[in-house]
Amino acid sequence: xxxxxxxxxxxxxxIDDETWIIGNGFWNLTQGRQYAxxxxxxxxxxxxxxxxxxxxxxxxxxxxNWTSAAIVESGSxxxxxxxTAKEVDFHWVIYDDxxxxxxxxxxxxxxxxxxxxxxxRLDNTSFPNGKTNIKDGVLPPLDEYVTATNVQDExxxxxxxxxxxxxxxxxxxxEQEYYGVYGNEVGSWYINPGxxxxxxxxxxxxxxxxRESRTGxxxxxxxxxxTHYQAVSSDVFADGKTWGPWxxxxxxGSKSDAAKRWQKEQSAWPYxxxxxxxxxxxxxxxxKIKLSDGRPAAGAAIFLGDNHPxxxxxxQGRDYYYTTYADNDGSFIIKNVRNGIYGLxxxxxxxxxxxxxxxxxLNDVVVKKDxxxxxxxxLWEVADNKNRIFQIGKFDRQTTGFKLSGPTPFEHAxxxxxxxxxTYTVGKSKSSDWYFGQSAVGTHSIVFLIxxxxxxxxxxxxxVSLAGFSSGSTSDILVNEQKIGNxxxxxxxxxxxxxxxxxxxxxxxxxxxxxxxxxxxxNRVDFTVTKNTLWRGWLWDSIVLEWV
Numbered sequence: 001x002x003x004x005x006x007x008x009x010x011x012x013x014x015i016d017d018e019t020w021i022i023g024n025g026f027w028n029l030t031q032g033r034q035y036a037x038x039x040x041x042x043x044x045x046x047x048x049x050x051x052x053x054x055x056x057x058x059x060x061x062x063x064x065n066w067t068s069a070a071i072v073e074s075g076s077x078x079x080x081x082x083x084t085a086k087e088v089d090f091h092w093v094i095y096d097d098x099x100x101x102x103x104x105x106x107x108x109x110x111x112x113x114x115x116x117x118x119x120x121r122l123d124n125t126s127f128p129n130g131k132t133n134i135k136d137g138v139l140p141p142l143d144e145y146v147t148a149t150n151v152q153d154e155x156x157x158x159x160x161x162x163x164x165x166x167x168x169x170x171x172x173x174x175e176q177e178y179y180g181v182y183g184n185e186v187g188s189w190y191i192n193p194g195x196x197x198x199x200x201x202x203x204x205x206x207x208x209x210x211r212e213s214r215t216g217x218x219x220x221x222x223x224x225x226x227t228h229y230q231a232v233s234s235d236v237f238a239d240g241k242t243w244g245p246w247x248x249x250x251x252x253g254s255k256s257d258a259a260k261r262w263q264k265e266q267s268a269w270p271y272x273x274x275x276x277x278x279x280x281x282x283x284x285x286x287x288k289i290k291l292s293d294g295r296p297a298a299g300a301a302i303f304l305g306d307n308h309p310x311x312x313x314x315x316q317g318r319d320y321y322y323t324t325y326a327d328n329d330g331s332f333i334i335k336n337v338r339n340g341i342y343g344l345x346x347x348x349x350x351x352x353x354x355x356x357x358x359x360x361x362l363n364d365v366v367v368k369k370d371x372x373x374x375x376x377x378x379l380w381e382v383a384d385n386k387n388r389i390f391q392i393g394k395f396d397r398q399t400t401g402f403k404l405s406g407p408t409p410f411e412h413a414x415x416x417x418x419x420x421x422x423t424y425t426v427g428k429s430k431s432s433d434w435y436f437g438q439s440a441v442g443t444h445s446i447v448f449l450i451x452x453x454x455x456x457x458x459x460x461x462x463x464v465s466l467a468g469f470s471s472g473s474t475s476d477i478l479v480n481e482q483k484i485g486n487x488x489x490x491x492x493x494x495x496x497x498x499x500x501x502x503x504x505x506x507x508x509x510x511x512x513x514x515x516x517x518x519x520x521x522x523n524r525v526d527f528t529v530t531k532n533t534l535w536r537g538w539l540w541d542s543i544v545l546e547w548v
Contacts, residue, residue: 010079010094012071020069022081022092026099027250029053031083034063039122041099041250042186048123050217055090055105057116064088073275087111090118091245093273099251100189102271104244105224107237114227114234116243120181120188120220127181127188127218130209131255132171134408139181139209140164142216152497152535154213155412163412166210166219167498170228170410173198173206174323178249178262181209181218187253190222191262192246193269196338197224199317201303202349203397203503205229205409222246225317229468229498231491231505232311235318245274270336281339281369288331289346289360289378291353296330297360297380299351301396304334307343308363314505325349337367346380347397354394355385357463357508357544387457387547390426390448392434395542397506399467402540405436409502415439415537420529423447436501438527439473439537446525446543450518457547460513462525465541468495468504472533477511478526480518485511487527487538497535504539513545 012022020031023040029052030038036053039046056063064085073080078095087110093102103118110116130139148156148164155165171179173195180189198204206223224243227233247265251257270279285304289297303313304322319340326332326346346360360380367373399405404414418435420442427449438444462477462484471492477485487509495504525545529537 010077010096012069012079012081012094014069022094024094024096024098031066031069033065042252044126046123046126046186046188047121048125050123050215051121053118053120055088055118057087057110057113059115064090066090093245100247100249102245102247104242104246104274107241108239110237112234112236113225115223116225118222118224121212121215121217122181122188122220124211124216124218126183126186128183130169130181130218132169132179132208133175133177134171135169135410136255139211139218142211142213145211145213154210156213164213165412165499166207166213168410168412169210170205170207170499172202172409173200173204173223173226174202176208177266178258179208180258181220182253182255184253187251187255187258188220189249189251189258189261190220190246191249191258191265192222193262193266194336196320196322197243198321199225199233199235200230200315200321201305201313202301202323203314203506205500205503229493229495229500229504230314231469231493232315233317237318240278241318242276242279245271278338282336283339283367283369283371283373284333284335284337285344285365285367285373285375286331286333287344287375287378288329289326289380290330291356292379292381293384295352296328297326297346298328298330298353299349300326300330300346300353300360301349302326302332302334303345303347304337304342304365305345307341307365309343312505313345339367339369341366344375348395350394350396350400354396355388355391356382356395357465358382385546387454389450389460389545389547390446391542391544392424392426392446393431393465393540393542395465397465397467397541398503399436399501399539399541401431402434402436403432405501410499411501412499413535414499414501415496415535434540437496437537437539438475438529439496439532439535441529441532443526443528445527448523448525448545450520450523453515453518453520454547457515459515459548460518461546461548462511462513463542463544463546464509464511465543466507466509466538467502467541468493468500468539469507470494470496470504470536470538472497472536473529473538474531475527475529478528479513480523481526482517484513484517485509495539496537500539502539506541
């Protein structure tokens with residue numbers, strides 16, 4: 001059955017049983033069973049020989065196959081076109097006066113998965129450049145890949161020793177405003193206000209754009225449920241789980257125009273035009289957290305997620321998630337939260353909480369429509385730090401402040417620049433002298449003095465906080481040449497070998513140190529790498545030794 005336009009500008013004719021055309025007076029495309037091609041905008045086909053637009057899960061293993069399409073809603077200036085697959089309904093909301101479309105996806109039968117995405121693969125001559133909030137520039141030309149050597153997944157080494165890799169175009173998803181690919185006459189942008197449908201917390205990172213090395217396509221990714229830089233991210237979704245809406249936006253390549261559009265979309269979210277009662281059933285939460293030592297939870301990273309969680313905040317992804325940061329007095333507010341029962345978490349984010357190793361958790365937080373939830377007397381139990389012998393780095397689950405951690409959070413092979421052997425002397429060295437990661441066979445040592453051993457202490461504890469871990473390298477941990485543990489059999493969070501230098505999946509390791517293993521005078525902690533795999537190792541967050 002054919003379906004036609006609802007106005008003089010928006011239209012969606014069906015060509016045959018597996019071909020539809022959608023668009024308006026600015027653009028149109030041809031949607032097939034899997035791929036949308038022939039994107040006509042400003043008088044040119046902006047897909048060309050590229051693959052076009054598609055929706056897939058678990059990588060490229062399962063592209064959705066559209067079995068039918070229909071206009072399910074229309075008005076005087078828009079149509080809502082639904083494409084149906086057995087797993088998901090995918091919608092394009094097309095307004096007469098909009099170059100682009102709002103998009104959203106509704107689950108019906110997706111399997112347990114880690115990755116669910118929409119994306120464009122576009123003509124590389126129209127879109128030679130890419131932009132995220134941290135990287136803006138020319139995507140590597142295809143001919144550079146042809147003359148380079150493949151050294152791992154989508155990573156190539158050029159004759160001059162430098163690297164080409166799609167992972168250099170990764171970013172933190174909740175920090176994005178607008179991102180995409182662009183040229184001198186056209187830009188294609190994703191604008192995702194709200195972001196509550198994304199999986200993960202503040203430190204969720206994803207691949208955003210890149211050059212496809214085999215074809216040269218300009219790739220614009222919308223990883224609405226991703227697995228990059230995580231050890232575990234596998235979720236079961238309820239029937240009706242909705243991702244979006246977000247805006248796919250076309251313009252003349254102007255970044256300033258895309259920035260203005262971001263401001264407009266952010267101020268309009270949640271979208272009033274979206275006709276879904278659950279989407280509009282929202283309340284808010286306002287609270288203040290105080291530490292048990294009397295300090296306010298200043299600058300704490302606040303996460304509203306799964307109730308009674310048994311996985312990390314980064315790995316949560318089956319429902320809807322909200323993030324913010326506390327003010328200097330420990331107070332925060334999160335608006336436009338979907339109705340539900342949540343677990344509220346807070347963690348140190350450096351600053352005035354740089355010494356806090358624990359996480360605050362309050363379960364059974366109920367959010368109701370048009371109501372503000374105000375949990376009272378939130379007390380975060382923290383340890384007394386008077387018995388701390390030393391601390392290197394601040395607790396924020398990132399490598400911030402360590403040597404080679406900046407200026408950008410992604411660069412392939414930067415971890416190979418870290419020397420195999422290095423000594424840090426407490427009291428003389430600074431945190432900025434400690435390297436952001438470790439991988440090569442050798443020893444990173446911490447030398448420290450103990451003036452006296454408290455009689456009240458039964459032992460000591462070494463806390464090793466890792467900002468990320470890529471399996472393949474192993475380290476013994478020694479205190480005064482006595483082995484107390486190792487860094488070894490942790491789940492792979494795919495970070496260091498994908499160029500992450502700031503964060504991956506956070507791990508907190510604790511090791512007991514016998515009291516008689518320490519002495520007055522000079523002592524030493526060694527992290528000795530005994531097995532190494534190139535570019536694989538760990539990222540440091542903080543290291544603490546204290547009496548207990």
